[in-house]
Amino acid sequence: MDIANQLSTSGRAIFTSRLVRKKFDPSQPVLDKGSSVSGAYFVLEGALRVFTLSPQGKQITLYRILPGQTCILAINSLFNSFLYPAWVEAEEKTVLGVLPGDIYRQLFRGEAIVQDITIKALSSTVFGLMSALEKHHSQTIKQRLAHYLLVRVAPDATVYTTQQVIADDLGSTREFVARILSHLTQQGLVQTGRRKIRILDPEALKKLCQYDEA
Structure with a gap:
């Protein structure tokens, strides 16, 4: 999904000028549990894996973030000033676009595509977590x-x-x-x-x- 091309002219100018690109190698950590979140993360290339740890120290995958998607846990932390509640690592060579929190909130208020991405990320994450929980127990x-x-x-x-x-x-x-x-x-x-x-x-x-x- 090319997010920039679906923004308004003014929104596109803000998005492209403030988006910071970061590259990660496979298995490289992106976020640690307890990290502060300063911006919204968009996967431009590659994939991220969000996971937590069991009491025995085993990694349990919560969900993945693919190109065109954002991390709803990071958005939640951003909007509510929470610390990030899980771990994130790159599954393959990955390019992220990081948008400062104040810019994301500005675009969220006025750009339909940003609202759409956020709502889809929320719904798919909740569905995925519920599905994983059901499978785990049943x-x-x-x-x-x-x-x-x-x-x-x-x-x-x-x-x-x-x-x-x-x-x-x-x-x-x-x-x-x-x-x-x-x-x-x-x-x-x-x-x-x-x-x-x-x-x-x-x-x-x-x-x-x-x-x-x-």
């Missing part, structure tokens, strides 16, 4: 892993990721994820390789999302 880790693979599979029937990333996203351990993947491999549902998992039987995985066969 499904086994094996079912959640099956669902995880199905929603992230590429057109070539392959999920390009690592076991550690999956473990972080599911709030589990790499060893436990490896054990489940080994079981799925023995059943002929998947085939694992270096930084990739090939889906061999998607229909069986779909059934597994509903009924745990373990």
